[in-house]
Amino acid sequence: MILGHGAAVSLYPRLAWYGFRRHATYWAAALAGAFTNTVFGVLRAYVLIALWQARPGLGGYDVAGVVTYTFLTQACIGPMQLFGGGLDLPQRIRTGDVALDLVRPASLQLWCLSEDLGRAAYLFVARGAPPTLLGALLFGIVAPHAPAAFLASVALGVVVSFGWRYIVALATCWVMDDRGLAVFSLVVTTFFSGLMLPLAIFPGWFGSLARALPWSAMAQVPADVYLGTAGPARALAFQAMWAAVLLALGALMTGAARRKVVIQGG
Amino acid sequence: MIEADGLGRTFTVRRRVVHAVRDLTFRVAAGEFVACLGPNGAGKSTTIKMLTGILTPTSGRVRVAGLDPSRRRTALARRIGVVFGQRTTLWWDLPLRDSLELVRLLYKVDRKMFRERLDEMCDLLDLGGFLGTPVRQLSLGQRMRGDITAALLHDPAVLVLDEPTIGLDVVSKAEVRAFLRRLNSERGTTVLLTTHDLGDVERLCRRVLLIDHGRLAFDGTVEGLRATAPGRASIEDVVADLYLRSRTTPRTPPAPRPAADEPSGTA
Numbered sequence A: 001m002i003l004g005h006g007a008a009v010s011l012y013p014r015l016a017w018y019g020f021r022r023h024a025t026y027w028a029a030a031l032a033g034a035f036t037n038t039v040f041g042v043l044r045a046y047v048l049i050a051l052w053q054a055r056p057g058l059g060g061y062d063v064a065g066v067v068t069y070t071f072l073t074q075a076c077i078g079p080m081q082l083f084g085g086g087l088d089l090p091q092r093i094r095t096g097d098v099a100l101d102l103v104r105p106a107s108l109q110l111w112c113l114s115e116d117l118g119r120a121a122y123l124f125v126a127r128g129a130p131p132t133l134l135g136a137l138l139f140g141i142v143a144p145h146a147p148a149a150f151l152a153s154v155a156l157g158v159v160v161s162f163g164w165r166y167i168v169a170l171a172t173c174w175v176m177d178d179r180g181l182a183v184f185s186l187v188v189t190t191f192f193s194g195l196m197l198p199l200a201i202f203p204g205w206f207g208s209l210a211r212a213l214p215w216s217a218m219a220q221v222p223a224d225v226y227l228g229t230a231g232p233a234r235a236l237a238f239q240a241m242w243a244a245v246l247l248a249l250g251a252l253m254t255g256a257a258r259r260k261v262v263i264q265g266g
Numbered sequence B: 001m002i003e004a005d006g007l008g009r010t011f012t013v014r015r016r017v018v019h020a021v022r023d024l025t026f027r028v029a030a031g032e033f034v035a036c037l038g039p040n041g042a043g044k045s046t047t048i049k050m051l052t053g054i055l056t057p058t059s060g061r062v063r064v065a066g067l068d069p070s071r072r073r074t075a076l077a078r079r080i081g082v083v084f085g086q087r088t089t090l091w092w093d094l095p096l097r098d099s100l101e102l103v104r105l106l107y108k109v110d111r112k113m114f115r116e117r118l119d120e121m122c123d124l125l126d127l128g129g130f131l132g133t134p135v136r137q138l139s140l141g142q143r144m145r146g147d148i149t150a151a152l153l154h155d156p157a158v159l160v161l162d163e164p165t166i167g168l169d170v171v172s173k174a175e176v177r178a179f180l181r182r183l184n185s186e187r188g189t190t191v192l193l194t195t196h197d198l199g200d201v202e203r204l205c206r207r208v209l210l211i212d213h214g215r216l217a218f219d220g221t222v223e224g225l226r227a228t229a230p231g232r233a234s235i236e237d238v239v240a241d242l243y244l245r246s247r248t249t250p251r252t253p254p255a256p257r258p259a260a261d262e263p264s265g266t267a
Helices: A004-025 A027-054 A065-081 A087-093 A098-103 A108-126 A129-138 A147-168 A177-194 A203-213 A214-217 A220-227 A234-261 B043-051 B071-079 B094-105 B110-123 B138-153 B170-187 B200-206 B223-228 B235-248
Strands: B001-015 B016-028 B033-037 B059-066 B080-084 B158-162 B192-194 B206-211 B217-221
Touching: A004 A027, A004 A108, A004 B094, A027 A108, A027 A129, A065 A108, A065 A129, A065 A147, A065 A220, A065 B033, A065 B206, A087 A098, A087 A147, A098 B016, A098 B080, A108 A129, A108 A147, A108 A234, A129 B206, A147 A177, A147 A214, A147 A220, A147 A234, A203 A214, A214 A220, A214 A234, A220 A234, A220 B043, B001 B043, B016 B043, B016 B059, B016 B206, B016 B217, B033 B043, B033 B170, B033 B200, B043 B158, B043 B192, B071 B235, B080 B138, B094 B110, B094 B138, B110 B138, B110 B170, B110 B223, B138 B158, B158 B170, B170 B200, B192 B200, B200 B235, B206 B223, B217 B223, B217 B235, B223 B235
Parallel strands: B033 B192, B033 B206, B080 B158, B158 B192
Antiparallel strands: B001 B016, B001 B059, B206 B217
């Protein structure tokens, strides 16, 4: 614990802790989310098992591998917010509450990131564990190839996810309403994260492109690190690169927003 | 403590340039208690946002506590406290105490000082009973007292409040007003507030700034404001007269404005 004048250093961990507790308040929502993610995991598993029995070894996965892939990516939905959301920022921009955020002597982006990491930590447990456990019970899933690297990959995935959602959220400053962007983000994220289908099965330039985009860092890459179908060092470097790019872009947008934003509502 | 010279802000709305604030010049000395009045949409909140560094002025110059707000935002934030009556800086789902603790970390207030100030605020604003209550369960009056506390824990030299008494019942209003009066007289904190409640003005402020159509329409004492309409009994009527007069002659507010330091003047 850092005391006294180093206090600002302890601000961001404290924000993460508040983010965790804040989201823990809504345990019923997390439970409902976990239930849905688990049920859809079972549906997806049956479809993919049928596909892999017809085309064994597709994309480099065996049947056990693809079942594991399914439940891991279902477990990513909550912590990575693959369906969008998780940040208060769009609403705060729309209502003008962001004025208060802009007065604070702290980085808006780091403030939001810290809180989001706390949120993700809570949802990693609350919405990650149930689908994984039920998948293991019903179908059996393989053991992690590199557990530590997998956890690091999940953490980096959360940062990439935050980086993207923060950019989408800040864009509200220019478009006045975030719903159109949210729908765009939803479509892009659910497909290119590898949630719908493993990106490894897409051939040619389209497959290469899909695997190189930032969204793959949110589900495909952590699952591959878990399964050992991707080398941990390269995978983590790929995620770290996208995390840095998106955070930098977000920082630039924060500066631009500060200069030109029309703060709505009185 | 606050200096505005020819301060202006325009917005471009659907390719049309709107002057939210234009050519605003005034000074507020350290230790003053000033109310900023004006009809809805007059430019009060825009002014507050320029004073606090949220909005960059498009013309003119502004200094608060000696700093240019939009350039020295972080340094300024440590010297001013800001309360928006219609918004909250508190964490909705967590006990009030946790939000205040975060303020301590944010402003690097040392632990001992924090405890002393919090005890003092608990005394003055009677927070003791709900420090452990999640903010979403607080009444508006309690929440407002929590927000005021959060804005003052770092002992700012200037407190800016945007409609601090909005929606409060008469008792809560009286408590907030008594607290602000004490803060101003005992600690010497400079206070600038915007309000539509003329009770705030009569009970608290020595000086009134009236903003209308983005311009300064009156700068003087409450008595001076009354003197603009001698026949009127209540301050409400006086202000209503001023608002209505400007509504019938829009865009051409009568210009003669007293120098900022003179105590009285008319629109």
